[in-house]
Amino acid sequence: MQQGSTAAPPPDRQVLRQEVAQRCPDVPPQVLDEVFAQLDDDYFRVFTVAQIATHVLLLAAVDDQHPVQIRVVSRHAHRAEILVAAYDLFGEFSIITGLMTAYGLNIRDGQVFSYHRGPGRATPWGTAPGGLIVDVFTVEYAAERPFDSTAQAEFTAQLTTLIQQLRAGQMQEARASLSGQIIDTMRTAQQAFSAHLFPVEITIDNEASADWTVVHIHADDTPAFLYSLSNALAMRDIYIYRVNIASTAGKVHDELFVRWRRGGKITSAAGQRELHLMVMLIKQFTPFLTVAPDPVMALQHFDRLVDRLAGDAARGEDLQWLWEDNTLKALATVLGSSHFLWEDFLRLHYDTLLPIFKDLRVAEQRLSKDDLTARLQQALQGATTSAAGKHALNAFKDQELFRIDMGHLLHRERPLGVFSDELADLAEVVLAGALELAQNALQARYGCPRLMDGHACTFALFGLGKLGGRELGYASDLEMLCVYSGQGQTSGPQQIAVSQYAELLVQQLLDLIVARRSGTFEIDLRLRPFGSKGPLATSLDAFREYYRHGGPAAPFERQALIKLRGVAGDPALQQAVETLRDAFVYSAEPFALETAMQLRQRQRHELVVPGTVDAKYSQGGLVDIEYTVQYLQLRHGATVPALRTPHTLAALPALYQADIISAPIYQTLHDAYVFLRHLIDALRLASGHAHDLVLPTVDTDAFIFLARRMGYWEEQSTPAQLAHTIAYHMQQAARLYDAYCRIGMGP
Numbered sequence: 001m002q003q004g005s006t007a008a009p010p011p012d013r014q015v016l017r018q019e020v021a022q023r024c025p026d027v028p029p030q031v032l033d034e035v036f037a038q039l040d041d042d043y044f045r046v047f048t049v050a051q052i053a054t055h056v057l058l059l060a061a062v063d064d065q066h067p068v069q070i071r072v073v074s075r076h077a078h079r080a081e082i083l084v085a086a087y088d089l090f091g092e093f094s095i096i097t098g099l100m101t102a103y104g105l106n107i108r109d110g111q112v113f114s115y116h117r118g119p120g121r122a123t124p125w126g127t128a129p130g131g132l133i134v135d136v137f138t139v140e141y142a143a144e145r146p147f148d149s150t151a152q153a154e155f156t157a158q159l160t161t162l163i164q165q166l167r168a169g170q171m172q173e174a175r176a177s178l179s180g181q182i183i184d185t186m187r188t189a190q191q192a193f194s195a196h197l198f199p200v201e202i203t204i205d206n207e208a209s210a211d212w213t214v215v216h217i218h219a220d221d222t223p224a225f226l227y228s229l230s231n232a233l234a235m236r237d238i239y240i241y242r243v244n245i246a247s248t249a250g251k252v253h254d255e256l257f258v259r260w261r262r263g264g265k266i267t268s269a270a271g272q273r274e275l276h277l278m279v280m281l282i283k284q285f286t287p288f289l290t291v292a293p294d295p296v297m298a299l300q301h302f303d304r305l306v307d308r309l310a311g312d313a314a315r316g317e318d319l320q321w322l323w324e325d326n327t328l329k330a331l332a333t334v335l336g337s338s339h340f341l342w343e344d345f346l347r348l349h350y351d352t353l354l355p356i357f358k359d360l361r362v363a364e365q366r367l368s369k370d371d372l373t374a375r376l377q378q379a380l381q382g383a384t385t386s387a388a389g390k391h392a393l394n395a396f397k398d399q400e401l402f403r404i405d406m407g408h409l410l411h412r413e414r415p416l417g418v419f420s421d422e423l424a425d426l427a428e429v430v431l432a433g434a435l436e437l438a439q440n441a442l443q444a445r446y447g448c449p450r451l452m453d454g455h456a457c458t459f460a461l462f463g464l465g466k467l468g469g470r471e472l473g474y475a476s477d478l479e480m481l482c483v484y485s486g487q488g489q490t491s492g493p494q495q496i497a498v499s500q501y502a503e504l505l506v507q508q509l510l511d512l513i514v515a516r517r518s519g520t521f522e523i524d525l526r527l528r529p530f531g532s533k534g535p536l537a538t539s540l541d542a543f544r545e546y547y548r549h550g551g552p553a554a555p556f557e558r559q560a561l562i563k564l565r566g567v568a569g570d571p572a573l574q575q576a577v578e579t580l581r582d583a584f585v586y587s588a589e590p591f592a593l594e595t596a597m598q599l600r601q602r603q604r605h606e607l608v609v610p611g612t613v614d615a616k617y618s619q620g621g622l623v624d625i626e627y628t629v630q631y632l633q634l635r636h637g638a639t640v641p642a643l644r645t646p647h648t649l650a651a652l653p654a655l656y657q658a659d660i661i662s663a664p665i666y667q668t669l670h671d672a673y674v675f676l677r678h679l680i681d682a683l684r685l686a687s688g689h690a691h692d693l694v695l696p697t698v699d700t701d702a703f704i705f706l707a708r709r710m711g712y713w714e715e716q717s718t719p720a721q722l723a724h725t726i727a728y729h730m731q732q733a734a735r736l737y738d739a740y741c742r743i744g745m746g747p
Contacts, residue, residue, distance in 0.1 A: 010041040016049065023053035027060045035059065038115035042242075043134070046111055055134050058085035062132060068163045070156045072147075079108070079140050080147050084159075088114045088131030089166040090261070093240050094230035095174055096135060099159055101224045102181035105139035105147060112136075112243035137245070175231065176296070180701065183295035186223050200283045204272050206265055212241055212257035213266040215275065219283055221252045228282045228299065235307045236278065237261045281306050288328045292336025293708035301335035330410055337409055337709060338685045340475075341402070365403075366422065372400065372429040380433065389437045394514045397430050397521065405474065408681075412711055416674050417649065419681075423472035424463075427521065430513060431461050431478070432568040438508035442501060447491035449484075449498045457498050458485045459505065459537075460569030462577060464527045468563035469646045473677060475684040477515075477522040481564070482506050482537040483577050502537035527560055529553070543577060547584045555592040556599055561585050562630050563646045586637035586644050593631060597741050600627060613730075615680050615693045620730030622676040624737040625669055629655070631740065636660055648673060669736060672729040679726065682709040698723045 017036045024032070035056055047055070058069040068086035075081060082105075084096060093112060100107060114133045141147045147155075165174040201218040208214045230240060242257035258275075259265050266275055285302055292298035334341060367375075379396040383389040404426060408419045439459075449457040465479035466472050482505065488498040496504075506525070515522035528534050529546040538546070547553050547561060564581050566574025600623070607617040616622045629651050637643040642654040649670070656666035683693050683706065696702035698719065707719035 010044040013044065016044060016052070019049045020053045020056060023049070024056050024060075027056055031056060031060045034115070039113055039134075040115075040242075043111075043113050047136075051136075054083065055085060058083065059132055059134065062086060066160075067167060068160050070159065072152045072155075074147075075138070077140075078143055078146070079138060080105075082135075082137045082139055084133070084135040084137075086133050086135075086163055087167065088133045089163065090239065091171050091175075091231070091234040092133065092163065092166060093135075093243065094227050094234065095162045095166065095178065096159065097230065098175075098178045098182055098224070098227035099155065099162065100137070100139060101227055102178060102185050103141075103147065103151060103155055104145045104185050105137075105141055106221070106223075107226070107245055108138045108140050108247050110135070110137040110243065110245035112240070114241055171234075179296040179299055182224050182227065183289060183299070186290050186295075200280055202276055202279050204266070204275060206267055209257060211265070212259055213275075215254075215256045215258060215279065217252070217254040217256075217279060217283070219252060221247055221250050222283065222287050224286045224289070225283055226254065228286050228303070229279060231303055232278050232282055232306050233258065235303060236274070238266070238275070277309060278306055281309065285328055285331070288332040289336075291329055292332040294336045294705040295332075297339065297705075298332050298336030301339075302331070305331075305335070330406070333409055334406055341405065341685075365407075366418070367400075367425075369425040369429060372425055373432070375400070376429055376433045380437075386437070386441050390512050390514075393430065393433055393437065393512060396433075397426070397513070400426050401521070416677055420471050420473065423476065424467065424470040427463075427467055427472060427478055428567045430521070431480070431509075434509050434512040435459070435461060435505075435568050437512055438505050441508060442504055443490075446494050446496050446501060446504075449488060449490050449501045451486045451488040451498070457488050457501075458570035458573045459483070459502070460573040460577065461509075461567050462574070463565050463567040463646075464560060464563050465524075466563075467567065468565040469648060470565075471648060471677070473681040473684065475520045477520070477524045478513075479524045479527055479563075480567075481525070481528050482509075483540060483543055483573065484537055485540050485570070485573055487539060487541075499535070499537075499539070502539075503535060506536035527557070540573070540576065544580055547580060549584070549587065549589050553584075555595045558585055558591065559596060559627075559630050559634065562633055565646045582644055585634065588638045591631070591634040593741065596627070596631065600624075609694065613695045613726075615676060615683060615695060615726075617693075618730070620732075620734035620737075622673070622680060622733075624733045625673045625676065628669065628733075628737045628740055632660055665736060668732050672733045675725065675729045676733070678710060682706055685709060695726065 013036050017032055021027075021029075021032055035052075044052075054071065058071060061069050062085055068084065070085075071083040073081045073083075082100075086092065097107065112133065112135045114131055116131055139147070145151075162174045162178065165171070165177075199219065201216075203216045205214040205216065226243075226245075233240060237260060238258050239261045240256060240258055242255075244253075244255040246253045266272060282302075289295040289298055376393070376396050379392045380389060383392045401423075404419070404422045407422075408414065451457050460483050462468070462481045462483065463479065464481060466476050467478050467480065482502065484498065484502045486498070490496050490498065490501055510523055513521060513523060525536060526532060528536070529538050529542065530552070545551060547557070553561075561581050562585055564578070566578060603617050603623065604619060608614045612618075614621055626648055629648055632655055633643045633645075633651055636655075636658065640654065640658045640660075642658065643651055645651050645654065652661075652666055652670050652673070655661045656663060661669070680693055683695070686702075686706065686709070696706060703723070704719050707722040710722055712719060712722045
């Protein structure tokens with residue numbers, strides 16, 4: 001590779017122009033004038049008269065209807081030369097190199113030149129049509145995937161479409177359509193799952209060229225690197241003017257001539273650190289894309305992460321921890337699993353959460369509830385105002401939630417209960433912390449709430465639904481009920497009734513715990529007595545009156561109360577309420593099974609979009625298993641105390657041990673429940689909320705990515721196997737639900 005300062009002088013341009021003109025008699029003189037006036041000296045050193053003449057013929061044919069001209073010449077030993085002449089568009093180099101990667105073309109050598117043509121016309125996406133490029137690549141391809149005439153025609157047609165998208169300002173659309181093809185090619189390559197770190201040598205030279213910063217990259221050859229790097233440079237508003245590529249024995253030397261898009265070399269120390277960091281990050285990360293459940297998503301999110309890191313280039317010295325296999329693999333897994341994990345964590349809490357990647361042992365920790373409580377208390381120590389307390393509480397919640405989520409993502413071999421228990425412990429600690437903050441704020445204004453007899457009024461929070469059952473998953477909300485011990489008045493300085501104090505207390509809780517979006521840790525009070533029409537908090541007497549036989553509670557509320565469990569607040573009050581729960585739920589009074597079945601039928605009709613399968617509400621969905629278990633708890637709980645549990649996975653073995661269900665039925669229900677919980681977690685991980693649990697169509701990318709999040713990879717098991725497993729478990733769940741309900745809760 002020749003360097004500008006040591007290269008031989010170029011040939012005389014006038015003589016060369018005459019020789020080229022003789023070979024191109026039909027090319028307008030203006031085209032020749034522009035080529036010989038605008039292209040720099042290195043171009044004329046690199047190419048022969050015959051080659052330049054070929055370039056000129058293609059450049060002359062570039063117009064609005066034909067924005068790119070391509071010529072492919074097959075060489076020996078599975079090699080070809082690809083010549084591209086096209087309008088010069090911002091981000092174009094990444095599209096060209098990306099398409100080559102998608103077609104399995106490994107660039108062995110290449111030269112990329114650009115020049116101005118005429119006055120040009122500024123656009124939001126580049127300098128079209130005033131600029132043109134001449135790119136010449138020598139590529140290598142595998143024998144099993146030949147770059148024959150058919151592939152060449154497809155390549156030409158697709159590149160033309162992508163260039164048209166760039167001209168229309170649709171850079172993101174062009175990249176999105178291309179990324180999937182790139183990843184598919186990388187995954188099927190022999191080296192796809194042998195990701196490891198590669199030594200990289202980077203030098204930034206501002207002396208070799210008067211107008212351009214030259215970046216030299218010496219490293220092992222890895223797929224998609226130039227595509228990813230040029231994307232990142234475009235995101236940082238860095239324009240690529242020239243590229244030289246040379247490779248030998250698996251090693252590559254890339255030489256990029258760049259500058260800021262609006263002009264100027266990259267000379268500042270911060271800018272050079274930024275550039276160096278980008279190249280290093282991308283070079284090391286791209287081989288790990290194939291381990292991501294959705295590699296395109298991983299690449300998109302990594303581009304944005306690099307943009308953030310590069311924008312804070314001074315941080316580069318603190319990022320040595322990134323150059324580890326496990327770290328980059330974890331990064332690929334997390335960034336390629338969920339849009340909402342990126343949006344709600346890395347973007348919003350970048351400084352707080354990057355250290356979790358720095359020390360992956362943090363994500364592997366299983367912290368006890370006492371450990372979490374101590375961490376929260378430490379986080380709240382410096383909070384002297386209500387606003388500061390709220391901020392500290394939610395920062396703690398988000399950081400610990402990310403740690404737990406990431407630990408589950410990276411260790412799918414862990415039992416389901418580990419993830420659920422960790423989330424439940426965190427929820428209980430956060431609720432207890434919020435309750436304390438709310439009490440402190442209210443008592444500063446209203447004094448201590450006291451009962452009519454002068455004793456302190458106590459408060460307790462109870463979980464229902466998944467929180468009560470310690471069955472939380474991704475994007476689970478917190479179904480909750482607040483109970484206080486009785487009526488009375490606060491002690492001042494501003495006195496109010498205890499009932500009003502209790503309402504304010506719940507309002508404070510709703511304000512203190514900030515849900516990242518619909519679902520995740522969002523407090524849901526709809527299961528309180530009288531639902532949305534009832535008070536936000538319930539006195540112990542009102543709870544007793546509502547949940548009694550002959551009282552106002554509907555049959556489904558008796559069933560829902562199975563899940564009630566004290567999670568924060570006064571222990572004695574928690575025990576008193578749970579005792580009332582048992583007396584109401586597990587009494588000898590018959591349960592209105594027919595009414596419950598009608599409610600389940602309404603769910604299927606009203607909550608499931610026709611023609612779709614909902615993992616929770618469709619026939620055979622998770623609810624069928626939960627309701628089967630709960631109906632049996634309601635029928636037998638009066639005589640079998642072991643059934644009085646809010647935990648589905650604890651109730652199932654209790655049913656078997658009491659000879660209420662057989663061993664095969666226990667195993668069938670258990671396996672279907674665990675599988676559907678994992679499936680729902682995988683669906684919520686993609687959507688970021690708790691509501692859309694519709695299965696994607698089997699033959700779509702969305703289903704493939706769902707399968708990968710579930711651990712179904714092409715090498716071991718296929719998405720079709722996931723579809724079969726889903727159908728099997730849902731059929732079994734539906735069968736057992738119908739069997740038990742049809743004959744009155746008997747097998």
